[in-house]
Amino acid sequence: MIGLISATAAGAAARDRLAAAWPDRTRVYGGPVRDAVRAAFAECEQLVCFLATGAVVRLVAPLLEDKRSDPGVVCVDEGGRFAVSLLGGHAGGANGLAREVGEVLGAEPVVTTATDAVDLAGLDTLGLPAEGDVAAVSRALLDGEEVALDAEVAWPLPPLPAGERGAYTVRVTDRLVTPGRGEVVLRPPSLVVGVGASRGVPAEEVLALVGEALREAGVSAASLGELATVDAKAGEPGIVAAARHFGVPLVTYPAEELARVEVPNPSDAPLAAVGTPSVAEASALARGGELLVPKRKSAMATCAVVRRPGRGRLAVVGLGPGARDLLTPRAKAELRRAAVLVGLDQYVEQIRDLLRPGTRIIESGLGAEEERARTAVAEARRGQSVALIGSGDAGVYAMASPALAEASDDIDVVGVPGVTAALAAGAILGAPLGHDHVSISLSDLHTPWEVIERRVRAAAEADLVVTFYNPRSRGRDWQLPKALAILAGHRAPTTPVGVVRNASRPDETSRITTLAGIDPATVDMMTVVTVGNTATRTVAGRMVTPRGYRWQTDAKQEAR
Numbered sequence: 001m002i003g004l005i006s007a008t009a010a011g012a013a014a015r016d017r018l019a020a021a022w023p024d025r026t027r028v029y030g031g032p033v034r035d036a037v038r039a040a041f042a043e044c045e046q047l048v049c050f051l052a053t054g055a056v057v058r059l060v061a062p063l064l065e066d067k068r069s070d071p072g073v074v075c076v077d078e079g080g081r082f083a084v085s086l087l088g089g090h091a092g093g094a095n096g097l098a099r100e101v102g103e104v105l106g107a108e109p110v111v112t113t114a115t116d117a118v119d120l121a122g123l124d125t126l127g128l129p130a131e132g133d134v135a136a137v138s139r140a141l142l143d144g145e146e147v148a149l150d151a152e153v154a155w156p157l158p159p160l161p162a163g164e165r166g167a168y169t170v171r172v173t174d175r176l177v178t179p180g181r182g183e184v185v186l187r188p189p190s191l192v193v194g195v196g197a198s199r200g201v202p203a204e205e206v207l208a209l210v211g212e213a214l215r216e217a218g219v220s221a222a223s224l225g226e227l228a229t230v231d232a233k234a235g236e237p238g239i240v241a242a243a244r245h246f247g248v249p250l251v252t253y254p255a256e257e258l259a260r261v262e263v264p265n266p267s268d269a270p271l272a273a274v275g276t277p278s279v280a281e282a283s284a285l286a287r288g289g290e291l292l293v294p295k296r297k298s299a300m301a302t303c304a305v306v307r308r309p310g311r312g313r314l315a316v317v318g319l320g321p322g323a324r325d326l327l328t329p330r331a332k333a334e335l336r337r338a339a340v341l342v343g344l345d346q347y348v349e350q351i352r353d354l355l356r357p358g359t360r361i362i363e364s365g366l367g368a369e370e371e372r373a374r375t376a377v378a379e380a381r382r383g384q385s386v387a388l389i390g391s392g393d394a395g396v397y398a399m400a401s402p403a404l405a406e407a408s409d410d411i412d413v414v415g416v417p418g419v420t421a422a423l424a425a426g427a428i429l430g431a432p433l434g435h436d437h438v439s440i441s442l443s444d445l446h447t448p449w450e451v452i453e454r455r456v457r458a459a460a461e462a463d464l465v466v467t468f469y470n471p472r473s474r475g476r477d478w479q480l481p482k483a484l485a486i487l488a489g490h491r492a493p494t495t496p497v498g499v500v501r502n503a504s505r506p507d508e509t510s511r512i513t514t515l516a517g518i519d520p521a522t523v524d525m526m527t528v529v530t531v532g533n534t535a536t537r538t539v540a541g542r543m544v545t546p547r548g549y550r551w552q553t554d555a556k557q558e559a560r
């Protein structure tokens with residue numbers, strides 16, 4: 001919950017706008033501000049105070065405990081011009097909240113946390129437990145000093161401008177090491193502990209057994225990613241309590257699945273009790289990995305420890321048609337999260353300024369699609385966080401399908417949709433896509449012309465609005481006239497046709513003509529061509545395809 005506090009009428013007006021925008025996330029605290037701040041501080045994860053920063057500093061100072069648990073606090077000035085992240089920028093989420101509040105109120109977000117201000121990922125924001133000299137190493141990264149990155153476990157981290165050697169070190173490991181001076185140890189959740197137990201096992205016994213096994217393997221409990229067991233033990237209180245103690249999920253598997261996992265130490269007891277010859281080893285190994293500690297036993301419990309290889313992350317990101325404000329915030333966030341960026345050189349140019357320092361860029365020229373897809377997947381398999389970019393939507397005549405055809409289930413894949421050329425052009429032309437429509441690429445590089453022609457015919461017969469992608473290039477000039485002729489067989493010569501070149505880019509041009517009037521020579525590879533259906537009309541210079549089937553019939557009757 002976000003607590004909202006204000007003192008004056010102007011502050012209350014801004015507060016009410018925020019409360020109206022986020023009815024489910026916010027709660028207004030009225031009454032004397034001192035009491036309101038105290039109550040909100042105790043009850044909410046975040047506060048937005050429509051008060052001077054000085055007043056808020058004095059009010060919250062006596063309430064502060066720990067930056068890991070204190071709420072994030074944002075101050076908005078009387079005039080609603082600035083949203084200041086005052087307290088808990090990272091852990092309290094105040095930096096993000098200041099930006100969100102800024103968007104709702106039209107205020108400028110003010111963020112002063114050092115790592116954010118110069119655009120580095122803060123070491124404490126990576127989502128991994130960090131131990132050691134976080135402040136000193138963050139400062140060294142900021143000051144551009146040599147910081148060595150020593151990743152024993154591959155993990156999809158955002159870019160860190162760290163090199164091979166330096167006076168400071170960021171170490172990514174699950175091993176039990178104590179960070180030295182100038183060192184930060186990041187703990188990836190690479191360990192899985194499989195647990196089996198007889199009914200009624202005490203939580204203390206499970207904890208003692210697991211703790212001993214981790215110590216013996218020389219690994220840190222901070223790298224524990226999950227506890228695993230058989231379905232039948234999902235509710236066993238001692239195991240559930242142990243998972244809660246470590247702050248990790250308890251993952252369970254059906255006995256049949258565990259029975260199929262090859263383990264070094266099967267036995268008859270669990271086979272009789274739950275139907276699998278191994279619970280601890282099999283559930284730890286169920287998703288693969290390296291067995292660090294084979295089954296060990298206490299009176300009522302068993303456990304085994306497995307290290308899983310790092311799981312890389314591939315984000316397939318659509319950049320939109322060109323304009324920066326048609327790039328979605330989610331796409332932007334993914335670009336900044338990626339340590340490796342793969343894409344066509346001209347698309348890389350489109351977003352280069354958004355990348356964090358240290359991002360490795362793998363760019364290539366037109367035509368190297370398969371290779372780009374393979375490279376992106378291979379980098380993700382190495383445990384990296386990778387963004388594979390494409391213009392418009394990356395799944396439309398673009399990189400998503402070749403990449404996912406290469407990918408296996410050993411990486412995570414995230415898709416971020418983008419505004420396609422057809423949609424961008426549609427918005428410029430008016431409302432040409434108001435009823436059923438298709439996109440057809442006229443490039444016969446990947447598709448035989450007979451297939452393309454059959455689809456154009458089908459669209460013509462079905463009276464679909466058609467957007468042609470890749471309509472014409474220097475060496476490919478007869479396809480567009482041919483396709484238009486097929487449509488003209490089913491549509492009037494006066495059917496509106498929209499031609500949009502470089503939609504949303506600085507040299508954007510567009511015009512609306514007709515099937516009879518279009519000059520294919522004015523069309524090139526930067527263009528999409530949208531042909532209306534039999535109901536599409538031009539209204540006040542805009543292309544409009546009526547929405548309903550009923551409306552369409554009425555319109556036809558009127559025309560008669």
Ligand code: SAH
Pocket residue numbers: 321322390391392393394395396397398419420421422424425468469470471500501502503504505524525526527528
């Ligand atoms: N993934 C892209 C399409 C890539 S195919 C998308 O979703 O939009 C490349 C073709 O898209 C170009 O030949 C052109 O026909 C069209 N195109 C891409 N961007 C465009 C833009 N800004 N304006 C007009 N057409 C564009």
